[in-house]
Amino acid sequence: MAFTFPKPIELVPQGTKIPFVSFFKFFFTLSTVLNLLTIVLLATVGLNFGIDFRGGTLMEIRTQGPADIGALRSTLGGLGLGEIQIQEFGTPENVLIRVSEQPGGEKAQQEAVAKVQGALGSSVEVRRTEVVGSTVSGELLEKAVWAVVLTCLGIFIYVWFRFEWQFALGAIVALVHDVFLTVGVFSAFQIDFDLTVVAALLTILGYSINDTVVIYDRIRENLRKYKKMPLDQLLDLSVNETLSRTIMTVGTTFLALLALYLFGGEVIRGFTFAMLFGVIVGTYSSVFIAAPFLILIGIKRDWSNVKVAPKRSRAGKAAES
Amino acid sequence: MLYFNRWKIFIILGISFASLLFTAPNFISPSALQSLPHWLQMRMPLGLDLQGGSHLLLQMNVDELRKEWLESLSSDVRQNLRQERIGYTGLVTGREDVRVTVRQADQFDAAYNKLRAMARPTSGAIFGHSTTDLDVNRDGSAITLKPTQAAINDRISSAIGSAIETVRRRIDITGTTEPIIQRQGRDRILVQVPGFNDPAKLKELIGKTAKLTFQLVDQTMSVDEAQKGNPPPGSAIYPAQEGEGGPQSYLLQKRVIVSGEDLVDAQPGFDHRTNEPIVTFRFNSSGAQRFGRTTQENVGRPFAIVLDGQVISAPVIRDAILGGSGQISGHFSVEQANTLSILLRSGALPASLDVVEERSVGPSLGADSIASGTLASIIAFFAVATFMILGYGLFGAFSIIALIINIALIMAVLSLMQATLTLPGIAGIALTMGVAVDANVLIYERMREEARSGKSPVLALEAGFSRAYATIIDSHLTGLLGGVILYWLGVGPIRGFAVTLCIGTIASLFTAITLTRLIISTWFHRVRPAEVPL
Numbered sequence: 001m002a003f004t005f006p007k008p009i010e011l012v013p014q015g016t017k018i019p020f021v022s023f024f025k026f027f028f029t030l031s032t033v034l035n036l037l038t039i040v041l042l043a044t045v046g047l048n049f050g051i052d053f054r055g056g057t058l059m060e061i062r063t064q065g066p067a068d069i070g071a072l073r074s075t076l077g078g079l080g081l082g083e084i085q086i087q088e089f090g091t092p093e094n095v096l097i098r099v100s101e102q103p104g105g106e107k108a109q110q111e112a113v114a115k116v117q118g119a120l121g122s123s124v125e126v127r128r129t130e131v132v133g134s135t136v137s138g139e140l141l142e143k144a145v146w147a148v149v150l151t152c153l154g155i156f157i158y159v160w161f162r163f164e165w166q167f168a169l170g171a172i173v174a175l176v177h178d179v180f181l182t183v184g185v186f187s188a189f190q191i192d193f194d195l196t197v198v199a200a201l202l203t204i205l206g207y208s209i210n211d212t213v214v215i216y217d218r219i220r221e222n223l224r225k226y227k228k229m230p231l232d233q234l235l236d237l238s239v240n241e242t243l244s245r246t247i248m249t250v251g252t253t254f255l256a257l258l259a260l261y262l263f264g265g266e267v268i269r270g271f272t273f274a275m276l277f278g279v280i281v282g283t284y285s286s287v288f289i290a291a292p293f294l295i296l297i298g299i300k301r302d303w304s305n306v307k308v309a310p311k312r313s314r315a316g317k318a319a320e321s
Numbered sequence: 322m323l324y325f326n327r328w329k330i331f332i333i334l335g336i337s338f339a340s341l342l343f344t345a346p347n348f349i350s351p352s353a354l355q356s357l358p359h360w361l362q363m364r365m366p367l368g369l370d371l372q373g374g375s376h377l378l379l380q381m382n383v384d385e386l387r388k389e390w391l392e393s394l395s396s397d398v399r400q401n402l403r404q405e406r407i408g409y410t411g412l413v414t415g416r417e418d419v420r421v422t423v424r425q426a427d428q429f430d431a432a433y434n435k436l437r438a439m440a441r442p443t444s445g446a447i448f449g450h451s452t453t454d455l456d457v458n459r460d461g462s463a464i465t466l467k468p469t470q471a472a473i474n475d476r477i478s479s480a481i482g483s484a485i486e487t488v489r490r491r492i493d494i495t496g497t498t499e500p501i502i503q504r505q506g507r508d509r510i511l512v513q514v515p516g517f518n519d520p521a522k523l524k525e526l527i528g529k530t531a532k533l534t535f536q537l538v539d540q541t542m543s544v545d546e547a548q549k550g551n552p553p554p555g556s557a558i559y560p561a562q563e564g565e566g567g568p569q570s571y572l573l574q575k576r577v578i579v580s581g582e583d584l585v586d587a588q589p590g591f592d593h594r595t596n597e598p599i600v601t602f603r604f605n606s607s608g609a610q611r612f613g614r615t616t617q618e619n620v621g622r623p624f625a626i627v628l629d630g631q632v633i634s635a636p637v638i639r640d641a642i643l644g645g646s647g648q649i650s651g652h653f654s655v656e657q658a659n660t661l662s663i664l665l666r667s668g669a670l671p672a673s674l675d676v677v678e679e680r681s682v683g684p685s686l687g688a689d690s691i692a693s694g695t696l697a698s699i700i701a702f703f704a705v706a707t708f709m710i711l712g713y714g715l716f717g718a719f720s721i722i723a724l725i726i727n728i729a730l731i732m733a734v735l736s737l738m739q740a741t742l743t744l745p746g747i748a749g750i751a752l753t754m755g756v757a758v759d760a761n762v763l764i765y766e767r768m769r770e771e772a773r774s775g776k777s778p779v780l781a782l783e784a785g786f787s788r789a790y791a792t793i794i795d796s797h798l799t800g801l802l803g804g805v806i807l808y809w810l811g812v813g814p815i816r817g818f819a820v821t822l823c824i825g826t827i828a829s830l831f832t833a834i835t836l837t838r839l840i841i842s843t844w845f846h847r848v849r850p851a852e853v854p855l
Contacts, residue, residue, distance in 0.1 A: 005710065005714035005715040005717075005718060005854070006710075006711075006714060007714060007854075008711070008712055008713050008714040008716075008717070008854070008855055009711050009712060011712065014773065060686065062685070105675070106380070106675035106676060106677055107675065109676075110524065110528075110676055110679075113521075113679075114521065117521065125683065125685065126683060127682070127683045127685060127686035128680075128681065128682050128683065128686055129520055129679060129680070129681040130679065130680045130681075131676065131678065131679040131680075132677075132678050132679075133675075133676075133677040133678060135380070135677055136378065136677045136678045143810055144810060147806050147807070147809065147810040150806055151802065151803050151806045154802045154806065155799055155802060155803075158798065158799055158802065159799075162795060195810075195815060196745065196814075196815065198810065199745065199807055199810070199811070199815045199818060199819075202803050202806060202807045202810070203752070203803065203807070203818075203822070205803050206799065206800040206802070206803030206804065206822075207756070207800075209796075209799045209800075209803075210756075210759070210796040210797075210799060210800050213792070213795045213796050213799060214763065214792055214795075214796055217791065217792040217795060218792075241770070242766075244766055244769075245762050245763055245766040248708075248712050248762045248766070249755075249756075249758075249759045249762050251708055251712075252704075252705045252708050252709065252754070252755045252756075252758050252759070252762075253752070253755030253756055253759075254755070255701065255704040255705055255708055255755065256701040256704065256705055256751050256752055256754050256755030257701075257751075257752065257755065258704075259697045259698075259700040259701035259704055259751065260697045260701065260748050260751050260752070262697070262700075263693055263696045263697040263700055264693055264694060264697035264744075264747075264748060264751075265689065265690055265693035265694065265697075265744070267370070267686075267690060267744060268744055268745060268748055271745065271748065272748065275752070
């Protein structure tokens with residue numbers, strides 16, 4: 001071959017031994033604190049729901065030349081439509097207008113849209129209009145919650161069948177952790193929480209479990225291979241062995257998402273932001289929460305007879321720990 | 322693991338080639354597309370968020386249907402009791418039922434039997450029970466008639482069916498291509514119109530019930546008297562259309578002479594004397610007959626043209642109108658006359674429709690989204706490719722070939738299934754790039770480990786594939802689970818994301834496991850390397 005590829009860079013040097021398990025107490029405490037903080041945030045500040053979940057109207061407009069937000073605010077504020085939020089959106093010409101849901105049902109909402117459009121005049125280009133009524137927003141919220149719960153449940157059952165209930169529990173703790181922290185960030189910074197963010201949450205669940213399963217697979221393999229190794233050493237070994245893969249995958253995914261966040265446009269920025277954050281949290285939780293969690297609850301050590309689904313394993317479980 | 326028979330190679334290369342072939346039409350100009358053979362002309366349909374258009378979720382006003390039914394029920398009760406010469410007091414139309422009190426006790430049974438005979442069996446009899454559309458109950462000297470839930474559901478169902486037809490006719494008249502109009506749930510209709518730039522106009526066309534009636538003006542008392550006292554039985558006060566100089570409201574007979582159902586045509590035009598925009602119409606023969614007879618009997622008196630409960634105009638009948646055609650004038654603008662004629666031609670909706678969800682995207686935002694989505698995807702591709710080649714050298718390059726085929730497979734499947742590509746869908750493709758190489762990463766890491774443990778290259782390569790296999794399946798299946806639920810959750814654009822993610826995940830099973838294995842095996846048999854280049 002005329003052209004030779006450079007020697008691959010080893011991101012994780014051979015024989016790396018990071019004592020992940022010994023950090024467990026620290027990170028577990030940290031995560032617990034952050035999760036509690038999320039609960040406090042949700043209870044006090046709450047989420048800044050977008051119109052998908054709250055009802056109301058959203059319009060993206062483009063003005064000729066930089067938009068005069070102050071003038072827009074006074075023009076639209078005089079329409080008597082209640083609270084109106086106006087903000088620049090990406091560029092100085094693009095403006096996002098949010099009108100809260102109108103009392104008086106769906107007809108009133110449509111009238112509000114017509115009023116705003118009339119007040120803006122014909123020199124302004126309306127690039128996007130979204131109107132969600134209260135019935136639909138309620139249904140969407142309900143559906144979103146169900147989707148997250150069902151996904152977690154589905155993953156729990158899958159991991160339970162493929163591994164053991166302890167693994168499933170560890171996985172689900174990590175997943176709930178990821179969802180919580182992501183939601184917490186949206187609450188802390190009051191970023192718009194809409195349907196695309198829920199889509200991002202579901203994708204994060206998929207990504208995080210992917211990561212966790214890869215590590216669990218290695219743990220199970222090592223459990224069969226090293227029957228006498230203490231559990232904490234075995235977990236450390238498994239995480240270290242898969243560390244190179246973890247970093248490569250989080251690297252490629254993060255790069256792809258970063259490209260989307262930077263160049264994918266304003267419309268999906270909330271979505272890509274949630275994903276970026278979620279991928280980091282998901283990786284963190286797989287390594288620092290899901291794996292060491294197995295020590296906390298203890299797992300069965302005798303895997304010699306088990307191929308895939310552990311069905312008759314109850315008896316041999318108490319032997320270790 | 323590294324051996325492939327000829328047929329397998331043929332199939333793997335065939336799938337890869339086909340995916341590239343079916344992806345290609347998405348990147349050529351429309352004129353070049355025309356020159357391709359017919360089976361190659363499929364492209365990914367673009368979602369409303371990319372090509373611009375309106376998504377409307379309409380909900381039927383079910384209360385209107387019920388009210389209308391109860392009103393006709395009430396007049397049937399009146400007619401039935403009169404026929405039997407049964408005296409009654411207080412015929413009350415409530416929110417959910419009609420209630421009538423029989424005056425003389427000895428006529429009660431006769432009245433009850435007569436009214437009970439009004440109930441009709443419903444179409445959907447469940448569990449062998451024959452159900453009727455009315456619950457007729459006795460309550461002291463009163464009889465109540467209440468439509469059953471099953472019957473109301475039946476009515477809603479057929480009303481939605483005919484509303485969909487009407488909405489389709491109205492949108493078709495505007496000449497828009499390929500609107501999607503479908504039923505959603507019990508009482509909703511989803512309308513998606515691509516490329517329609519004026520959502521306000523669209524809503525005006527869809528939202529109007531457009532019930533047109535011709536009714537006589539009741540001149541037995543003035544509107545003021547009727548407002549103070551009680552309007553005469555069989556008459557009611559109707560408001561005039563807003564923005565008119567004439568009277569604010571009219572007292573009209575409730576009886577409908579002719580309704581919009583009897584129209585066979587309606588066209589916008591101009592009055593040849595005043596040059597005012599008007600709508601001309603023609604009745605069918607039975608409508609023409611009724612209209613002719615009524616106008617003949619009422620020369621010199623006014624009649625009213627009522628649209629959706631509002632009086633458009635109330636001209637005086639100068640001569641009997643026997644020809645079956647006429648005109649409506651109501652100080653219209655040209656635009657209004659045009660819209661009204663469309664509404665009349667396409668027929669009335671069974672009940673009004675409310676817009677409960679609207680998502681409209683203008684064409685310029687759509688074009689921007691395509692541009693930014695494409696740019697982001699290209700950058701994502703090169704970033705991932707660089708990272709993989711840095712991390713795995715030659716094998717990284719192999720995985721990039723697999724990645725290209727993976728993306729081509731997603732696009733080819735979307736094109737062939739005619740599944741819509743949305744902006745989140747493009748994000749899904751970019752994300753798939755990051756995740757799809759994960760399978761390769763798992764395999765390569767495994768090979769590296771096996772090689773380090775002292776295995777010969779051929780054994781290390783084989784072990785890499787076989788050992789990573791279970792992990793790949795586990796991680797892919799859980800990923801798919803999320804994708805399927807995402808599809809269920811999804812509204813339009815998000816569904817697009819779920820679809821690309823799911824196809825990408827399945828495709829990566831093929832590209833990462835099978836295709837990469839073929840490439841590595843071919844390379845191995847050619848080069849016979851002394852060590853694994855990882």
